[in-house]
């Protein structure tokens with residue numbers, strides 16, 4: 059078994075971005091600037107956004123956090139998005155999900171200018187991704203592709219099973235893994251909560267990507283010997299041995315699955331760190347007008 063080490067890869071990628079940003083600065087170019095909109099102060103979103111902002115600082119990029127209380131109106135939020143769209147100093151924009159129930163997330167995502175949509179959630183970017191056109195690919199799937207590339211994992215002709223069909227992870231992942239390029243060219247099965255015989259389907263996977271948000275769901279009996287196992291899940295579970303009283307757990311039961319897997323991502327220290335790197339890579343592209351001129 060080989061660990062797909064997100065901690066190692068992310069520090070490598072961050073160093074590469076830092077060098078690129080320093081070069082842009084030396085050349086008198088535009089320093090990439092990521093803006094995050096955060097609504098409310100729910101613990102997890104707060105932590106995610108804080109680590110995204112901190113990572114930007116670490117690589118020399120600019121970052122701005124725009125905060126609203128839970129009772130923000132949809133129109134106020136849409137106006138904030140439009141303001142960022144119209145600000146030439148701001149290159150990339152993310153709106154941290156989930157949003158309060160009275161705000162329609164699709165309307166918010168559709169208001170972000172595709173050229174600043176570094177999370178790749180705008181329908182234009184999703185459509186362009188499906189067609190294989192230049193676009194921003196959503197950060198988590200892009201981080202997984204980067205991981206497969208950097209570990210030189212063969213994907214062509216393999217059976218890739220994706221568990222979970224969310225708009226931000228499972229669905230784009232399934233589209234990307236079937237594309238006629240590397241990493242891709244897989245035969246893909248996209249599964250969800252209504253899928254029958256899920257353990258059988260998982261057992262036939264050469265590459266298994268679990269993104270369902272059910273801690274420890276994938277057990278050893280669901281995994282083929284030597285499979286590549288990518289664990290996207292990230293949930294807090296009670297853990298009396300930790301000072302905080304909780305631990306972060308993935309969708310894969312790492313202890314039982316690791317001895318059987320060819321490659322496996324740990325949680326934490328796997329996909330999550332790659333997601334932040336993708337966001338920064340996309341913001342650099344946005345500042346350089348690489349995707350949309």
Ligand code: NAP
Nearest residue numbers: 198222223224227250251269270271290291292329330333
């Ligand atoms: P989501 O929107 O809640 O979607 C979950 C998907 O899993 C749905 O498609 C659901 O099926 C499916 N599912 C739920 N229970 C299932 C079951 N028993 N069997 C088969 N499929 C099942 O989740 P998400 O936003 O994609 O997030 C998934 C997990 O990834 C969460 O733990 C989240 O925290 C984590 N995550 C991590 C990162 C990262 O950077 N590491 C990024 C994003 C998300 P239905 O469609 O039928 O309901």
